[in-house]
Amino acid sequence: MVGMSSEAPSHPRRRRVLKIALAAALCGGVGAATYAAVSPDGSSLIVPDHDGDDTSEQVAFSDADAGDCLNWTQDGEVTRDIVTVDCAEPHRFEVATREDLSQYPTSEFGEDAPQPDLERQQQLTEELCVSPTTEYLGGKLDPTGRYTISPILPPAEGWAEGDRTMLCGVMVTDADGTAQEVTGVAAGSDQSRFSQVDTCVRATDDTATEVPCDQPHSWQVTKVVNLGDNFTGEWPSVEDQNTWLAGICDAAAVDYFGGGDAGDEALYQSTLAPFWTTMSEDSWNAGSRTVNCSLVKGTEDNTGFAELAGDVRGDFTIDGAAPEQQPERNPVL
Structure with a gap:
């Protein structure tokens, strides 16, 4: 929440403490009812390097489970070199739970189904990710904090081969929605969104x-x-x-x-x-x-x-x- 100063300091020569009321979300990040979702086909969070062997990326994604952290190299809108890392090391995503969309109670995600678009991903996040991710965080999610509840889908090749895993978890994003590197586990951490001195x-x-x-x-x-x-x-x-x-x-x-x-x-x-x-x-x-x-x-x-x-x-x-x-x-x- 953005605060505003309510009192002038006692120093007799300096009384310019600013009084400005602003929207509560200004310094917060996304609220608890808004979730980052990623769309496939070129704008997905997970986009394999088509010029190389992406088998390791599919394995890192498919094997990830609750408590694991994933990192990757961000190259513009393309992500490469997806790996599972210790959460004490820089990472961009922390897994709270994994969901199997093939078990979803419809034929929506059958063998020939395309990856869900951004709107559908957001709906799936609300249906499948919010509750278990909040539970994973010990029931504590700062509504204006730095962590965003997010889903990620398999790389395109993995989806085409039948992988219907959706990982639910948390990430820290910039204003453009790009996942940022963080260290440490989210549960029990200070979730404040703040800037370093000189920023x-x-x-x-x-x-x-x-x-x-x-x-x-x-x-x-x-x-x-x-x-x-x-x-x-x-x-x-x-x-x-x-x-x-x-x-x-x-x-x-x-x-x-x-x-x-x-x-x-x-x-x-x-x-x-x-x-x-x-x-x-x-x-x-x-x-x-x-x-x-x-x-x-x-x-x-x-x-x-x-x-x-x-x-x-x-x-x-x-x-x-x-x-x-x-x-x-x-x-x-």
Whole structure:
């Protein structure tokens, strides 16, 4: 859930903590009721390398079972070299369960049937994947977290040879739906969707996408914060989170510019404001704890973000122009 600051910091010279209310999905990822599905015939997640021997790919797919992790080489829209790996190593898919579509109570997936299209895959995900995958995760799925419930189908050659396996599991995708490499098992992990320090993020409608800082973006991340460092037990209200994060993210903003009086002055001259995300109750109950502090420039009506370009610690622009020179301030007493 995207948070908004609710209180100004106590520092008498800096009261530009931004107040912006945004859609809850902005920093979240897909919700628990939306699932990534992959279509066959060139746009499938699993596309064999037709120039080589794909037998190993079919074996890796067909032998995969609950708790296994799969990885592959992503080459544009084509995936190659599908292998089963230890989940502690980088991987793109974690298997929660396997379903045999040949046992589906219709003749829909018979010997000559084509692979299901994207719409049908999504229906199958809801029917066959959601419940067992959620159970595999211990009943805890962050609705705005980084993991997406997804199905994958056999490589085209495997399907043509009669393999009707559908693997259900979880993956982390980027804004384009491409599976990203992660490490560790999903169950019991912090499912928060957050960005690393120095990352620039562009917010468009209800989507937040990491981009190079020289491209137009909405905020730049200054700190990764674990809410568990301050809160234990039941979910802390957004008001309580805001109260604590106001001080944390205000200090992070000054430190990001070098700290001390020089960092404070650089922040002032940047005209940017601290901003942070907060955690929803559903996300907290799923075990998520991580949020971001960032720097942004609000629009004049405080309903959105100005467009930044460039690293804020160097030469950067706000809506195409350099930050306006700020008047000299009285010293702190």
